Amino acid sequence: MAMIYCRECGRRYSDRAAACPKCGYREYDWSKSMVVYLLLCWFLGIFGAHRFYAGKIGTGICMLLLTCSIYGIFITGIWALIDFIIGVCNISTPQNIFAFKKK
Template sequence: MNEASATKQKNIDEKFCKDCGEIINEKAEICPKCGVRQLPAPGSLSSVAPNGKSKLVAALLAFFLGGFGIHKFYLGRIGWGIVYLLFFWTFIPAIIAFIEFILYLVMSDEEFNRKYGGA
């Protein structure tokens, strides 16, 4: 059996390209061989939108500081953030933010990127 037909072995800090199967660095965003962007696994909370906004960060901000609208400011919804700040004393924004926390966690990456991924 020659070397070309041997199975590829990757190290701990490496992964396989999702398109061509080449072994690349674990943190590589683009495969150096085929040039295809390496997207995170579907449903992972660590995915990041094209503008750098993270679904996990938005969910955590909604959970811990949502009553003040901090997650709205983070996602670029400044007007809604101000509304949350004006009415935080009623605890209504906190209840809505808890619901949004759950929605962010179950939202698909594509939907999150469509709603909040604009540059």
């Protein structure tokens, strides 16, 4: 059993608890969202879909525009592949990838 810090109020509590006992903040289900993230990255990565999903709208639009230009696909193809590899490497610490938080 590990102790985690509440993102909202900073209190330590068991990672097995569904929500923070003090403020009720729910930890996002990272493992499930990471699967979606990686699937989006793999199949729709060149369109920046996984970046939109992770709340990184700016770079998502950037990838979308690059893919719409013909030559940009080569860049976004590699970009998406790198994002996928980073995503796999960070699957245990996806807080680094996800900017959004669930209420």
